[in-house]
Structure formats: C-alpha cells, structure tokens
Amino acid sequence: MTDVLEEAGTETAAGTPTSPVAVVTGASRGIGRAVAIRLAAAGFQVALAARSVGALDALAREIDGWALPCDVTRPDDMAALVRAVEDRAGRSPDLVVAAAGVFTLAPVAELEPADLDLNLEVNLRAGILTVRSFLPGMLERRSGTIVQVGSVSGRKAFPGNAAYAASKFGIRGFHNVLLEELRGTGVRATLLEPAATDTSIWDPMDPDGNPGLPDRATMLRPEEVADVVHFVATRPAGVWIPFLPVERS
Numbered sequence: 001m002t003d004v005l006e007e008a009g010t011e012t013a014a015g016t017p018t019s020p021v022a023v024v025t026g027a028s029r030g031i032g033r034a035v036a037i038r039l040a041a042a043g044f045q046v047a048l049a050a051r052s053v054g055a056l057d058a059l060a061r062e063i064d065g066w067a068l069p070c071d072v073t074r075p076d077d078m079a080a081l082v083r084a085v086e087d088r089a090g091r092s093p094d095l096v097v098a099a100a101g102v103f104t105l106a107p108v109a110e111l112e113p114a115d116l117d118l119n120l121e122v123n124l125r126a127g128i129l130t131v132r133s134f135l136p137g138m139l140e141r142r143s144g145t146i147v148q149v150g151s152v153s154g155r156k157a158f159p160g161n162a163a164y165a166a167s168k169f170g171i172r173g174f175h176n177v178l179l180e181e182l183r184g185t186g187v188r189a190t191l192l193e194p195a196a197t198d199t200s201i202w203d204p205m206d207p208d209g210n211p212g213l214p215d216r217a218t219m220l221r222p223e224e225v226a227d228v229v230h231f232v233a234t235r236p237a238g239v240w241i242p243f244l245p246v247e248r249s
C-alpha cells in the first residue's frame with residue numbers, strides 16, 4: 001500500500017492502517033465498474049452502488065467489494081447507502097465516485113419529455129443527491145475526495161445532445177458552487193469530463209453503424225478513464241484537481 005493510500009485510510013487501535021474506503025455509483029457496468037476494479041486493485045475497499053443486483057454481487061465477489069444495490073434517484077436509497085457504508089467502514093468514505101448516468105440522443109424538436117426527465121433526474125439531480133448524501137460525514141471528518149463523472153458534453157455542444165448536455169452543464173454549475181463551499185474544509189471535489197468512452201451507454205445508438213457518431217475504436221476505454229479517477233483519488237492531501245477533461249490523443 002502506498003503512502004497516499006495510507007494517508008487516505010484510517011488506523012486501527014493497534015495502529016495498523018486499514019484500507020481507504022471508496023463508494024462508486026454506476027458500478028454495475030461501464031466506467032463505474034472499471035473504476036471499482038481499478039480502485040480495488042490499488043487497495044481500496046469499494047462499496048458498489050447501482051440497481052443491477054446480480055452484476056453488483058458478481059463484481060463484489062471478484063474484487064472483495066460491498067454490493068449495496070440502490071437507485072441513485074431515490075433519496076431514501078441514498079440515505080440507506082450512506083448508513084450501510086458508514087456502518088461497514090466505521091466512518092465516512094475516503095472517496096465517492098458518482099458514475100451512475102444515462103444518455104439519450106434526440107434533436108430538440110423531437111425530444112421526448114420522458115427522456116428529458118430521465119437525463120435530468122439521473123445525471124443532474126442524482127449526481128447532486130449523491131454528493132449531498134455523503135458530504136456531511138466528510139465535512140465532519142474534514143477529509144475525503146469526491147469525483148463527479150461529468151462529460152465533454154458539459155462543456156461542448158454536439159447536435160442531438162440537448163437533454164444530456166443540459167444535465168452535464170448543470171452538474172458543472174453545481175460543481176462550481178461546491179468548489180466554493182469546500183474551500184478550507186479538507187474535502188476536495190473533482191469534475192471529470194471524459195470524451196466518448198466505449199461502454200454499454202452507446203449500445204442503443206449503434207455508434208459503429210451511425211456515421212454521425214464516433215466509432216467505438218476511436219473512443220476512450222473505460223479502464224483508461226478509471227485510471228484517471230485513480231490518479232485523482234491518490235493525489236497527496238493539499239493537491240486539488242477541480243476540473244479534469246479526459247480526451248483521446
């Protein structure tokens with residue numbers, strides 16, 4: 001275990017450092033799953049949050065994690081998630097990675113209200129709710145790192161992305177306020193804004209068969225994004241990365 005991980009963890013009564021604890025939402029597949037695997041390989045104890053119980057259980061077995069199924073849009077589920085993590089860890093987590101998300105495409109003139117609601121509810125409202133749920137414990141402890149997975153669509157416009165971009169620009173606005181509120185608290189937050197990444201989020205759009213979308217081969221790999229999350233999470237205390245775009249060279 002590295003010095004940075006020891007710093008992020010805690011100590012038992014006998015003085016032995018325990019593993020740092022990370023919560024990852026959206027851990028059942030895609031970027032969240034890759035993040036959970038990367039963090040576990042680096043020595044984190046990882047709490048896995050998403051709705052797909054089978055996928056979480058399988059991953060928990062693989063990385064010796066904690067499967068904690070929940071719907072991130074439901075405040076009661078989030079409160080139960082916080083309690084479950086704090087009960088198991090005996091403290092608030094060292095790292096929260098908010099990677100649950102959805103993505104639908106439609107021109108503005110054809111945008112279905114249900115798709116607008118879904119993007120705003122999962123990507124924006126639940127992203128905020130995730131931070132809101134874990135923040136009191138982190139503030140009390142005066143330590144911890146929050147990584148919010150935004151998107152390149154939170155700073156650039158792509159046709160068809162109106163609902164998704166509204167949610168991701170929204171999370172950027174939230175993050176800017178969060179940064180101001182966190183100054184001097186010991187808690188740090190990063191908005192990670194990856195470019196297109198080859199995950200199941202693209203499955204309904206068949207990107208390789210659609211000339212208006214990037215080919216999967218040109219996308220980032222979820223493991224590459226996960227590696228960046230690990231980098232952010234393991235900076236020494238006092239080093240803060242408020243924003244981090246991730247693009248393919």
Ligand SMILES: NC(=O)c1ccc[n+]([C@@H]2O[C@H](COP(=O)([O-])OP(=O)(O)OC[C@H]3O[C@@H](n4cnc5c(N)ncnc54)[C@H](OP(=O)(O)O)[C@@H]3O)[C@@H](O)[C@H]2O)c1
Pocket residue numbers: 025026027028029030031032049050051052053070071072073099100101102103122123149150151152193194195196197198199200201202
């Ligand atoms: N892939 C990209 O090109 C790309 C690029 C930039 C940013 N991002 C962002 O990265 C994040 C992850 O995307 P991804 O590509 O990994 O997508 P993905 O493969 O579709 O995975 C989405 C994850 O979110 C979870 N999720 C969705 N709704 C949920 C809910 N109501 N409650 C709990 N969990 C929920 C899903 O789990 P369950 O279905 O099991 O609940 C799943 O684990 C999203 O915020 C996305 O906007 C993706």
